[in-house]
Amino acid sequence: xxxxxxxxxxxxxxxxxxxxxxxxxxxxxxxxxxxxxxxxxxxxxxxxxxxxxxxxxxxxxxxxxxxxxxxxxxxxxxxxxxxxxxxxxxxxxxxxxxxxxxxxxxxxxxxxxxxxxxxxxxxxxxxxxxxxxxxxxxxxxxxxxxxxxxxxxxxxxxxxxxxxxxxxxxxxxxxxxxxxxxxxxxxxxxxxxxxxxxxxxxxxxxxxxxxxxxxxxxxxxxxxxxxxxxxxxxxxxxxxxxxxxxxxxxxxxxxxxxxxxxxxxxxxxxxxxxxxxxxxxxxxxxxxxxxxxxxxxxxxxxxxxxxxxxxxxxxxxxxxxxxxxxxxxxxxxxxxxxxxxxxxxxxx
Amino acid sequence: xxxxxxxxxxxxxxxxxxxxxxxxxxxxxxxxxxxxxxxxxxxxxxxxxxxxxxxxxxxxxxxxxxxxxxxxxxxxxxxxxxxxxxxxxxxxxxxxxxxxxxxxxxxxxxxxxxxxxxxxxxxxxxxxxxxxxxxxxxxxxxxxxxxxxxxxxxxxxxxxxxxxxxxxxxxxxxxxxxxxxxxxxxxxxxxxxxxxxxxxxxxxxxxxxxxxxxxxxxxxxxxxxxxxxxxxxxxxxxxxxxxxxxxxxxxxxxxxxxxxxxxxxxxxxxxxxxxxxxxxxxxxxxx
Amino acid sequence: xxxxxxxxxxxxxxxxxxxxxxxxxxxxxxxxxxxxxxxxxxxxxxxxxxxxxxxxxxxxxxxxxxxxxxxxxxxxxxxxxxxxxxxxxxxxxxxxxxxxxxxxxxxxxxxxxxxxxxxxxxxxxxxxxxxxxxxxxxxxxxxxxxxxxxxxxxxxxxxxxxxxxxxxxxxxxxxxxxxxxxxxxxxxxxxxxxxxxxxxxxxxxxxxxxxxxxxxxxxxxxxxxxxxxxxxxxxxxxxxxxxxxxxxxxxxxxxxxxxxxxxxxxxxxxxxxxxxx
Numbered sequence: 073x074x075x076x077x078x079x080x081x082x083x084x085x086x087x088x089x090x091x092x093x094x095x096x097x098x099x100x101x102x103x104x105x106x107x108x109x110x111x112x113x114x115x116x117x118x119x120x121x122x123x124x125x126x127x128x129x130x131x132x133x134x135x136x137x138x139x140x141x142x143x144x145x146x147x148x149x150x151x152x153x154x155x156x157x158x159x160x161x162x163x164x165x166x167x168x169x170x171x172x173x174x175x176x177x178x179x180x181x182x183x184x185x186x187x188x189x190x191x192x193x194x195x196x197x198x199x200x201x202x203x204x205x206x207x208x209x210x211x212x213x214x215x216x217x218x219x220x221x222x223x224x225x226x227x228x229x230x231x232x233x234x235x236x237x238x239x240x241x242x243x244x245x246x247x248x249x250x251x252x253x254x255x256x257x258x259x260x261x262x263x264x265x266x267x268x269x270x271x272x273x274x275x276x277x278x279x280x281x282x283x284x285x286x287x288x289x290x291x292x293x294x295x296x297x298x299x300x301x302x303x304x305x306x307x308x309x310x311x312x313x314x315x316x317x318x319x320x321x322x323x324x325x326x327x328x329x330x331x332x333x334x335x336x337x338x339x340x341x342x343x344x345x346x347x348x349x350x351x352x353x354x355x356x357x358x359x360x361x362x363x364x365x366x367x368x369x370x371x372x373x374x375x376x377x378x379x380x381x382x383x384x385x386x387x388x389x390x391x392x393x394x395x396x397x398x399x400x401x402x403x404x405x406x407x408x409x410x411x412x413x414x415x416x417x418x419x420x
Numbered sequence: 421x422x423x424x425x426x427x428x429x430x431x432x433x434x435x436x437x438x439x440x441x442x443x444x445x446x447x448x449x450x451x452x453x454x455x456x457x458x459x460x461x462x463x464x465x466x467x468x469x470x471x472x473x474x475x476x477x478x479x480x481x482x483x484x485x486x487x488x489x490x491x492x493x494x495x496x497x498x499x500x501x502x503x504x505x506x507x508x509x510x511x512x513x514x515x516x517x518x519x520x521x522x523x524x525x526x527x528x529x530x531x532x533x534x535x536x537x538x539x540x541x542x543x544x545x546x547x548x549x550x551x552x553x554x555x556x557x558x559x560x561x562x563x564x565x566x567x568x569x570x571x572x573x574x575x576x577x578x579x580x581x582x583x584x585x586x587x588x589x590x591x592x593x594x595x596x597x598x599x600x601x602x603x604x605x606x607x608x609x610x611x612x613x614x615x616x617x618x619x620x621x622x623x624x625x626x627x628x629x630x631x632x633x634x635x636x637x638x639x640x641x642x643x644x645x646x647x648x649x650x651x652x653x654x655x656x657x658x659x660x661x662x663x664x665x666x667x668x669x670x671x672x673x674x675x676x677x678x679x680x681x682x683x684x685x686x687x688x689x690x691x692x693x694x695x696x697x698x699x700x701x702x703x704x705x706x707x
Numbered sequence: 708x709x710x711x712x713x714x715x716x717x718x719x720x721x722x723x724x725x726x727x728x729x730x731x732x733x734x735x736x737x738x739x740x741x742x743x744x745x746x747x748x749x750x751x752x753x754x755x756x757x758x759x760x761x762x763x764x765x766x767x768x769x770x771x772x773x774x775x776x777x778x779x780x781x782x783x784x785x786x787x788x789x790x791x792x793x794x795x796x797x798x799x800x801x802x803x804x805x806x807x808x809x810x811x812x813x814x815x816x817x818x819x820x821x822x823x824x825x826x827x828x829x830x831x832x833x834x835x836x837x838x839x840x841x842x843x844x845x846x847x848x849x850x851x852x853x854x855x856x857x858x859x860x861x862x863x864x865x866x867x868x869x870x871x872x873x874x875x876x877x878x879x880x881x882x883x884x885x886x887x888x889x890x891x892x893x894x895x896x897x898x899x900x901x902x903x904x905x906x907x908x909x910x911x912x913x914x915x916x917x918x919x920x921x922x923x924x925x926x927x928x929x930x931x932x933x934x935x936x937x938x939x940x941x942x943x944x945x946x947x948x949x950x951x952x953x954x955x956x957x958x959x960x961x962x963x964x965x966x967x968x969x970x971x972x973x974x975x976x977x978x979x980x981x982x983x984x
Contacts, residue, residue: 668929
């Protein structure tokens with residue numbers, strides 16, 4: 073039995089489909105990430121699953137039960153909100169206990185669950201504090217503790233890390249991932265940060281304009297993006313997308329002016345318009361030209377400490393290449409880029 | 421909120437009682453005021469007799485003159501004072517919290533109490549006369565509240581200035597505090613002096629607050645009643661006091677309603693003028 | 708702004724404190740005067756010149772007690788309290804739900820409604836007491852606590868709706884959503900989360916309504932005859948009352964206002980968006 077089944081879910085705002093005919097299934101204890109730019113519908117989808125939004129079509133089943141017409145409180149879900157939604161008028165302990173009290177659990181059990189949730193998030197000594205005396209990071213932990221203390225089938229997280237500063241975000245990412253596997257939770261996690269998505273998810277659903285455009289393991293999405301949108305969204309820097317044409321000889325593709333790549337898309341004919349997707353780290357830089365190389369001029373060099381990103385202007389196309397930190401590149405210098413044929417992804 | 425169940429009726433249900441209430445106790449009396457104005461007791465049908473009865477008296481012209489005069493002087497003074505108070509409090513000053521509290525106290529004071537208070541100061545053997553005589557500036561106490569002079573009008577203005585400026589002050593202060601300090605600082609960096617900054621940065625951004633305060637305060641001022649009664653016993657005529665006099669003393673609710681209609685009309689005209697002026701100022705500023 | 712340097716800066720600062728002091732004296736002075744006169748022996752009121760030195764101030768509760776025990780004062784006081792409390796409750800019960808709807812629910816006609824509510828504040832509502840009394844005479848509401856309370860509620864309602872709307876907007880919707888995912892129905896989330904957090908704002912709005920009703924003179928004077936509120940009683944009897952009684956009455960009207968303002972100033976300032984640093 074799949075843990076969550078969403079079928080043909082549609083939600084309309086005015087004359088636009090915020091969520092457009094989405095079908096999705098999640099296994100128990102799976103960590104699924106909904107990833108996409110703002111406005112793609114990921115938060116809306118999450119809220120529909122939570123029952124916080126009315127849907128216009130489709131069904132939702134959680135743990136086998138049809139919850140489509142049920143209120144949020146009857147869906148057996150737990151949720152962490154983007155701005156934490158920690159109740160300002162209750163202490164931390166009361167916040168964490170909130171849902172448990174609604175579930176009419178015994179006082180002993182509530183105290184026990186509050187304590188263990190607080191320990192898992194390392195906030196045991198904050199239990200009697202008021203939320204307005206806590207930092208953003210601490211409040212975020214309270215929100216997570218509250219969600220995991222609540223006895224629910226499904227844990228929903230709506231961009232829980234986006235309001236934290238960069239360093240804290242990094243820490244919490246690792247902590248959250250470990251925590252979730254420790255308590256064996258089933259999680260749907262919404263984010264616009266593709267690094268978060270790739271590092272945390274068992275599977276990632278990339279969304280664009282209300283639809284899921286690719287669903288798969290992070291490494292799949294990274295290496296084999298299903299569309300130019302996904303290719304351009306995933307990875308830092310994003311995948312280079314080079315429009316080109318299959319050569320007359322059919323042995324390669326002409327890109328970026330005078331560049332030549334020694335690979336062709338399957339089932340293509342000479343003269344076809346194609347798009348070659350190449351990751352920055354899969355491109356080699358040479359000083360001399362070869363049969364299958366792309367000539368260009370160094371446009372910008374960005375040293376990042378562990379490696380450098382050089383942007384090469386090849387016939388008007390800007391190609392980003394990842395090189396070693398000690399690679400000496402001169403702005404304005406001529407370079408020749410080569411790509412292993414098997415690393416090219418053909419996209420339409 | 422659950423899927424498919426429409427929460428459509430809820431907001432209307434929440435809002436309906438207020439609409440109903442205002443319909444009965446606001447819209448209907450307004451209509452009734454106009455109806456009473458154009459009718460007469462014991463006579464069916466519309467007539468202008470009631471209005472004629474009102475205009476026939478000398479106090480009609482007096483009431484209009486006094487009301488308009490008082491307001492024409494009072495409002496600008498109030499706004500200047502309120503702005504000064506707001507600027508004062510918004511700057512660097514120790515004990516600012518106490519100051520805001522003191523400045524805001526008069527909001528809770530009724531116009532009747534204010535009238536009585538200032539009566540006690542300006543009355544013939546009141547404190548003002550005491551101070552003036554003791555200081556040798558006067559030989560005998562001066563009858564300030566002599567209605568044959570224009571002193572009463574001035575005192576009415578003073579009393580209202582004392583009482584009602586706080587309301588404007590609070591509105592302007594809230595508006596001022598909504599202005600990010602960066603605007604003023606940017607202007608200062610680019611060489612604008614204090615007065616220029618006031619004129620070109622502070623006041624324009626304060627414009628919406630000023631408009632709100634103007635409308636609220638002017639409408640309230642048209643209803644001025646108890647201050648005048650407390651200070652002059654009703655000898656000085658103003659529109660609202662006339663309405664009360666016709667109702668209470670002369671037992672004619674039609675003429676009383678006529679005065680109410682006059683005030684309504686005046687309010688409408690003034691609000692429209694304010695909105696126009698401010699809209700034109702906005703357009704000119706953004707041109 | 709950065710502090711001004713030098714002599715000019717020093718003069719400006721002195722000027723500011725001076726101005727603050729002057730305005731404060733302007734505001735507080737008359738209150739002190741009326742307080743003194745209300746608590747002075749009756750002769751002082753007629754005395755001229757009035758005693759200026761603090762040493763000459765004699766304290767006496769004669770005038771105040773005469774005022775308080777005069778016929779009708781205590782009844783009028785009780786009427787004022789009842790009217791104000793009734794107004795407070797009515798305005799809140801009718802206005803707060805509307806404010807909540809404005810804050811939370813998008814609905815057709817919302818903007819028109821809001822505009823209408825704002826527009827009513829540009830109307831002189833008090834004057835409507837005159838046509839209103841003609842209805843009251845028909846309905847038997849004249850000279851009653853309910854009658855005056857209804858007028859006062861109409862006066863307070865627009866502000867109450869707008870203020871409660873602002874208060875509820877200030878309570879993040881996310882909080883109610885969180886409560887709903889943890890076992891609360893929509894109403895339960897409102898009761899346990901939104902309401903407690905809105906309470907300070909609602910309280911401030913209520914107190915403002917109370918003071919509005921307490922102070923209102925014209926309407927109460929028109930709508931009552933034998934059962935006046937305190938301001939109505941005072942204004943109708945004003946010219947026949949001996950001067951000391953008038954002063955006592957004035958102070959009596961003033962005092963509750965001062966106490967209210969002291970208690971609720973922080974809430975009220977939050978309400979109006981005034982920040983006290």
